[in-house]
Structure formats: structure tokens, C-alpha cells
Amino acid sequence: MRNILDLEGRLVGEAPIDIDTTRRLYRALVETRAYDKKGTTLQRQGRLATYAPLLGQEAAQVGSAAALDPHDWMVATYRDAGAMWMQGYPWEVLLLSRSGDERGGRPPVHVDVLPPSITVGAHMIHAVGISWAEKLQGTDRIAITYFGDGATSEGDFHEAMNFAGVFKTPTVFLCQNNGYAISMPRERQTASDTIAQKADAYGMVGEQVDGNDLFAVYASTKEAVDRARAGEGATLIEAVTYRVGPHTTNDDPGRYRDPEEERMALDRDPIERVRRYLEHEGAWDTDWEESVQAKASTTIERAVELAESLSPPSPEDIFGAVYEEMSPDLRRQFEQVES
């Protein structure tokens, strides 16, 4: 398993990014966590529908997305807000999607990040098709897809990996192995020693990295992105992390795992590790920390205001988005709703 930053925040390998970039990504980690905690709070207050926390997976998402170009494609899931935001999907739009509003699936025009996939596993092949189209059109754009350990059990994982292998598509498969698929542990998903080794079967590179190590995730993803852009095909990265929270706000992990396990996970906290590193490097102090926390908090509060200022979708929004133009039979029903 690739590791660059140890638990104490000391380098055990070469830092792939400079201090300024690390400070920028530290801000992103903090902001992602602020969003995530707000998500759980808002759900408890009845202001969001079901929320799927990403707590503990911040480095896996921020570190991987940081290795992309702004114009690269992303196809991710309901637990990947950190990665999606890094690629330009605004917090307020993410909040909107979690509040039960179709307009949360509509990122700004220049952001080619698909709305979060809710079904498990079917979306990986979309990233294959997208990146294949870019290859056929001769662009240098690649696609990254995020999924969990549970998704690797789906048949569509095989079809996506197989197509990517056969057609050498510029795709990065980023598996966040967070230990659980709702209640089922990783061992119930596969008898393989690692998820990364599955890449061998598809003729592509696979690598297992410490998913709570920002530097390792970044380095591994950057290599995969470079390979894809160079026409050398797809890569499967297994970022080993831990789902500190429940599957969703409807889930109770107390029914299937020892709370002690969650407490132990705190020792591997991905953000604290980067903080310690910056402190060792003389690039962190409490004043800066306070400003980082304050800015994250303000940004997320502003996003909540924006998301909640919108009136609910109209029947026009719903009927008008089934097809490019409303068909006559659909218009007849639409008029019944209006009257």
C-alpha cells in the first residue's frame, strides 16, 4: 500500500506537491468536512433528505480530484461531494441535490461533472464511454469515476473495467474502499486480497494506496491521469479509507460494528495528518487555523442560504425535462396538473 505521510504527518516518501499547494488542499479538506458536518446537521433538522456522510474520506476525494485538469470529466456518487466540489460542482448545488430538488443535478455549464449517481455501480461504464468519446474525438480530456468497495461486486464493475481494458480508454477508476457497504464489511464483497489486484484481470494498472494519506492519493491519481492522457489506458486505484459515519442518516452502525472501531479510525484522521505535516514544516499556526475554519464555515453557511432561497421546482421543471421538447401526450397531462 502506497504511503507518503505517516500518522504523525512525517514524510516517508517524497512530497508530490509544494507547501503552498498543500496549504490550499488543507483548506479544501477543512471546507469539505465543514460541508459534510453541515449536511448531517441539516438532515437532522429536516432541511435535507437522506444524507450520506463522507466523514473520514476527505483526503481520498480531495487528493484525487486535485490531480485532475479543470476540463476533465467526473462521474461520482452520492458520497463524493468533496471530489465533485473540487472539480467545480458548487456546494449550493450539491446541497440542492441532497434536499430533494432536481436542479441539484445541474452544475454550471463549464463543469463536466455528472449529477451524483444513486444506483451503485452502473455509472462506472459512463466514465468509460465519456472518456472513450474524448479519445475518439482526439481531445486530451480524461474521465475519473468514483465508487466504493460495494460497487465492485456489481456486474457493471466488470463490464466497465473490461471495456476500459479492451479499448484502452483514458479512464481513472477511483475506488474508495471505506470498509463497508451499508452493513456489509469488505470481506463480504470479495475474496480477493485487495481490490486493486482486480486490475490485473483487465490488463490495466492497479494500485492500492492509503486513502487517508493526501499525498499518496494525489501521487497515485496524478500518475493514473498522466497515463490516461498519454494514451496508455485506464488505471484502478484502491484508496483504503474508513467510513467514520453511518451509510446514511437512516443507518445505525451500532447494529453491525463495534464503536471502538470508529474511535480507532480517529487516529488515522486524514486532515489531522496534513495539519501535523504543515506544522512540522512551519507552515501552520493557530491563527491561520482559525482563519481557515472561519472561512470554511462562512462559505458553507452562504451555500446553505443560496440553496434554501430557491422556491421548489415547478411542474414545468418536471414535465419540461422529460424530453428536450414536451411531447403532445405529455403536454396533455401537464395541462391537467396546471388546471
Add this chain to the structure above:
Amino acid sequence: MSELTLAGALTDALATALDKDQRVLVIGEDVGQTGGVFRITDGLIDRFGDQRVIDTPVAESGIVGAAFGMAVAGLRPVAEIQFMGFSYPAYDQILSHVARIRNRSQHRFSAPMVIRMPCGGGFGAAEHHSESTEAIYAHIPGLKVVIPATPYDAKGLLLAAIDSPDPVIFLEPIRLYRLVREEVPEGYYTVEIGKARIEAEGTDVSIITWGAMTHEVREAVEQLAVDGISAEMIDLRTLRPLDEDTIIESVQKTGRAVVVQEAPKTAGFGAEIAALIGERALYSLQAPVERVAGWDTTIPLKKAEHRYMPTTGAIVAAARRTLDA
């Protein structure tokens, strides 16, 4: 103009589209050198190359899912599923993603793509090769479902489907692939999706059908004419969006309706037509709506298949019942 079969017209349509629009590509199992199991893509790989006529692994969900990604990224893929009975592994992709991305993203992303699949029975094939499950596609918001019955319509509808900004399930009745030839214009033309075709005008009874059953209905209309019964034959051509007005206007004129489908009767698309007539033309009816359909059985294999397929005689008898009522 050239005389083409329905199969030949489809090949002509694909070649026309590939020639006209660089974004169009064909993707599926054995679509390259083999030209597809029904030879619909015959010769296309030689003309357009293997980057635009792409042979894939045997994986229907993968074909549709990859084509979906291509469509989202700006291409216009035409995916071929070898038989309708093999489309079900891709059903999740079609229902959950292809049909929904426009709504899910509120128009930010869309999937302009065509999924072609040969359908229907009557030729003694192995199990799963004779399906008529159009209702499971017609039921899904976001999809258009098209089923041509003539060579002219096949080319024009396929070109319209490829040009459609929304995904189209394009059903090809196997029994009609090489049944007749007709004059088909050369070059580009389209037949509008969502418009039924009145093949024969009549005044006594409306017979509404689609796909391969047009063959039996045509024979039935001729037999009824011999006895002085004037039947109006409607070939729907598109199931979604449904051309309700053509059906309703016809039934308002004739006062009688027979709906003919090859699919099993219960919850088939014919039930939708009958319900529509009940909603919008009940007071024009002089007799109950008749349905002629396959039985609610799995379509039998070769030796007993003929006991399943709706016959010309059954259609004639149903039309007569509406007149005797």
C-alpha cells in the same frame, strides 16, 4: 430511388447518417466484419472504419452504458442489441440512466442515442429470440419507442431517431426484414417520430397495430373488403410519444376499434390504446374495443409457435364482432 427491403433500408439509413454526421457511430456485438447477425451493418466497417463501427465484448449493459457516456460527451451512438430478448441486461442502464439523465440534470446533460433491437417471432428461433416486450420500454418516461413496418419508414424513422435529441428505442420486426421490397429514396430524409400512418382509409372499423402485425392486418383489411367491410388500418410507427389524435379521430369516424399486437395480451401496449379510446372516444363507440394479441404465455418454440401468433383470421373475426355488436 432503389428497391430495398426493410433490412436494406436500415443499412442505407446507417450509411447515410455515418456519412452525414461525424458524431454518429455504430457500436455493438459483431457489427463490424460480420455486419451484424442480421447483416444490417453489412459493409459499414469497410466504408467508415473500426473507430466508427465498433465491435464490442459480449456485454449488453456495457454496450448501452458506454454508448450513454459517448452520447453525454457529444457523440451520436447507434447501439445494436442482437435480439430484444438480450436487451434485459441493459434494462437498468436504459431505465435508470439513459431515460433519466435529462431530468436528473435538468437539461444540463442529455443522451441523444439510438438503441436498435430486432424484435418479434414467427420464424422458429431459439428461446429469447422472438420477444415482443415493447411495453416495458413504452412505459418509461424519457424514452421514445419507434417500430417501423415498411422499408420507407424504416430508413426515415432511423434517420429521425439518430437526429433526435432524446434517446430512442428502435425496434425492428425480424419477420419484416426481408419480406417485401419497396422504393426508398436515396440520400437523407426523415419520417417524423410520433406520427402514426393511416395505411388504408376506411369507414366501418379502425384496426390499430404496429410492427410485424401490419402484415396480418393488411391481409385482414383485404379480406374484409371482399365482404364489403371498409376497415381503416393504422400503423402506429411510434409508441412513445403516442399519436393519440390520429387514433381518436379514426375511432370517432368509424365507431369501432380493433387493436392488434403480437405481444402477450395482459398489460401489453394494446391495453393502453384501448384505455385511451375509452378515455377520449367512448361516446363514439358502437361496440366494445376488441383486442387481438398473443396469449399470456411465453411465446412457444418452433413446433408450437404458430398456435401463439395472432392470425389474419382472428383479426377478421374480431372486426366482424365489432360490426355485429
